[in-house]
Amino acid sequence: MAQITYYANFGEIPFGDITKKETRRWIPDAFDVLCGGFPCQPFSIAGVTKKNSMGRMHGFEDEKQGNLFFYIAEIIERHRPKAIFLENVKNLLSHNRGNTFKIIKEILTNLGYSFHYRILDGKYFVPQHRERVFMVGFDSEVFHYGEEFSFPDMPVKDLKVKDILMEDVDTKYTLSDQLWRYLQEYANKHKANGNGFGFGIADLEGITRTMSARYYKDGSEILIAQKYRNPRRLTPRECALLQGYPDEFIIPVSDTQAYRQFGNSVVVPLIEAIGKCIVNAIKRNFE
Structure with a gap:
């Protein structure tokens, strides 16, 4: 792919x-x-x-x-x-x-x-x-x-996550109630055990965690908060921008494959x- x-x-x-x-x-x-x-x-x-x-x-x-x-x-x-x-x-x-x-x-x-x-x-x-x-x-x-x-x-730059985000994002990238509940329960379980594992809501005025090749599974390491909705994943285009690809970079594969490729990039x-x-x-x- x-x-x-x-x-x-x-x-x-x-x-x-x-x-x-x-x-x-x-x-x-x-x-x-x-x-x-x-x-x-x-x-x-x-x-x-x-x-x-x-x-x-x-x-x-x-x-x-x-x-x-x-x-x-x-x-x-x-x-x-x-x-x-x-x-x-x-x-x-x-x-x-x-x-x-x-x-x-x-x-x-x-x-x-x-x-x-x-x-x-x-x-x-x-x-x-x-x-x-x-x-x-x-x-x-x-x-x-x-x-x-x-x-x-x-270089010294003031880089912010919000600068790579798209304005109109399809609702398919919003986490389902079931997945969002699972991620919260998973994080609480590890927190109780003294571990730092869990989802990450990105600071729009700062930088994100490291995107991994497993991002396609649940997007948990980099989630974007939304008003009146569950958080969402980054779109494949946003993942491309987060890795420094130009706006015109062509993404000819499925979302799952794109997440794998940009996570490995x-x-x-x-x-x-x-x-x-x-x-x-x-x-x-x-x-």
Whole structure:
């Protein structure tokens, strides 16, 4: 479904699953920058908690999702891009007592790449608290560890949730009485147990919580208060704006699929800002 959205906006269809040999054969022999965001669920706090409760493996031991990084490393080793740009959840740094991140760093440095990383928050570009760890590396055979790279400075902006909200919203996005009652009871139960789990009514004059890929289920982490009605979810268009997509971005899929895709997405203007720093570092090396 994400391929459908990509094609609608850019006129190209991504090759698909890089774990398959037939997909990897389509990768060009030479390219300048590899960008990758391997699945975050095996490393996220929520993902680890859920997998533990189900008796399932997480991190690299999650065979389906956790091992995708090693396919990325294989592509890097084979094609030697000038630079690499990776992204994941902040919890990657502390997962398995820091050993997961240590392995990632060791693999990339052993491949002959420098290693820069920083936790950055999307809230400086959009009205959403969204911390992610970004990893950038440069081929030592080209830059000899002398690249002039630094992560971008965060802009100072007065961002507010109300600025991305639509005026006329279909009532289908309003929570049903049953769902709203369930969310309140769920929050009260966890509050009584001393936990902070529960729904979140967004401060329209501030920023939201982090939107997740599970937003399609109930929208509980970001709800918009309404007069004389139950709270409502964000619309898919509002989710797009909350991630920094332009107004003209085409959403050709169902609401459920759109929520999944935008919940899994990066904050676009933050990625653009880091990308410019990478490109400038490459250009300076060849001036």
